[in-house]
Amino acid sequence: MEQVRNSKEKIIAVKDLSVTLGEVEVLKDISFEISKGSFTGIIGPNGAGKSTLIKAILGFIDYEGMVVLDGTVGYVPQLSSFNREFPMNVYDFVRLPIRREKNWKEKVDSILNEVGLEGFGIRLVGKLSGGEFQRAALARALISKPDILILDEPEAGVDQMGKARFYDLLNSLKQEENITILMVSHDIGLIFEKCDNVMCLNKTLHCHGPTESMSIEDIKKTFGEFDIWIRSDDHYEVEHEHHEHQKNQTHSEARSDRKQRDNNGHNK
């Protein structure tokens, strides 16, 4: 495991990264580079290793290969990472990266205004909605002015309105602060709408390139059957129902074929 910081146009570089958890090889030979100021979305099926890749980049888990981060990092984890039963207010939640600074309260107030949570300082984190929680987590990640922002499924548990606001906020950050964003998401629709680059991951890196050079259809072709891993919340139910319907149809056709074969056999 080697983690190096250097200065180049590329702000993140990953080379030959492999992760084995227990006896399972979760990621194999992942290599990519990410340019400064870009917005990259990582998509892939459940169990593809998306969150594992993020954890390896952040140094949470052991890996083979090399990760180069040319800047400071802010991280927005999944909603489930926080114990929502614990009574912590938003001030304490957000000030974690700058907890030793004397003027932390002013800085927290300022960043809360920026993410649209003005006046939320004394509210309990456990009582926030999914969207509010993610904005608070974003405020925590941004308060130390990082060069790189890494997000792990920030839209999980957030309603459509909250999701749209959250992505707009990320885009304005990217434009105003030139921050580099790397984000894991299940929402392929939004990834294609908001990101500059897309990475398709399923144990190995299947594709990586500018969003405009790829289409959702191309990705479907690459990965085969359209399934729950590649969804937009708008499309998921319809697609899933369609998929189930097709599956049922295939089953009933198979049953009908079998019945016919049985009948033929019996007739013989």
Added chain:
Amino acid sequence: MGIINDLANFEFLRYSLIATLLVSLSTGIVSPIIVYRGMEFIGDGLSHAIFAGVAVAVVANFNVFLGAILATVVFAYLIYRLNKSDALRESTAIGILLPVFMSIGVIIFSKSPRYTTDVTSYLFGNILMVVKEDLYFLVAVTILTGIAVFANLYKISYWISDEAMAQFYGIRTNTIKLSILFLTSFVVVSALKIAGVIVMGAFLVLPGVFAKMSANSLKQAIFKAINFNLISSLLGFLVSYYFDLPPGPTIVLFGFLLLVISISWNKWKD
């Protein structure tokens, strides 16, 4: 006022009252941490570890307190090791080690001629046998626990609520985990004579559960837990004095009653 006169006249009664109040403080400090962190069985686990340590000390004829401390420190460290690599959750590690330590204690005690007396004393506590040295130890543990917890309240809060993020932003969560386990060990050992093995679990869980219902911060939860302990301990102490009941279990029953009343009150309010 019989109890006032008796408190003035009998040293052992004064000691037992002071000990009860000190145990209320020390267990009140660690209880919310234990409950929020989901380590409710730590009290039972450490108490059973004490059982093994006490058994070894009694049979080998050396200081019982030393045996208890050593056993709980070993127990706490084993939980830390088993949990460190995320191989086992803390509660699972406690569940594994608890019967092991208890079995060691029972096997060793079975070879002791003082088996029945020793077991009863360490299972239920004997508040009336508190001596001055016990009080010194209790005061030291209470002060140490209070300083360690209040000086690191923010770090402990983040360790409980989001360990991964706490670690990401430079909080040494393993040090906090080990420190909390060791502090809890000392609290359990110091409260042994008052609470006993069986009652200890309740002393460490009930106040935390009570505080969790309405606290807005860990600090507030600790003060609520201390208040809860003080009220139930004083009531339990008075009732056990007037009705000649065993103090430890009586205190626990009052704690349970207080908790039930609080839960009912909260439900009625909602």
